[in-house]
């Protein structure tokens with residue numbers, strides 16, 4: 001591989017981390033975060049480096065994401081670098097540095113779904129929610145994501161809402177699934 005490509009590939013995770021942190025800081029410029037819960041959450045964990053993942057999991061559960069302004073406090077508590085906490089928070093998909101919607105909608109972009117109309121389903125959901133994949137609605141009700149394959153190709157096009165799988169969707173089915181979610185389902189965290 002040419003040297004320039006190797007360097008780009010090596011730097012990619014760091015670039016993604018910086019982008020994630022900037023997005024998180026931008027989001028927090030809009031939404032003030034209540035830090036009052038953090039102290040008791042920190043107190044649940046010994047001040048040791050091997051508790052990064054469990055502590056992040058707890059913060060994610062309570063706040064719905066990892067607020068960027070907590071990263072330094074978590075790092076100081078566990079005696080690790082801020083970069084270490086950020087690295088873990090950006091590596092595992094279970095963690096997010098930006099506020100997530102109460103409901104998570106994930107539309108499959110895989111080939112099997114695509115050839116059966118998955119693109120139209122995604123366009124319909126995008127228009128209905130008014131956000132692009134990776135974004136959260138202004139009311140924080142929904143976060144829209146896409147995935148390469150849900151593993152239910154036989155019933156494509158597929159999307160999941162809070163982990164529940166909806167298959168053989170057309171555009172009106174997708175809209176009904178969102179309406180059902182607003183009406184019936186408890187918020188996921």
Ligand code: FES
Pocket residue numbers: 108109110111112113114148149150151152153154156158
């Ligand atoms: S391609 Fe959509 S579930 Fe597999």
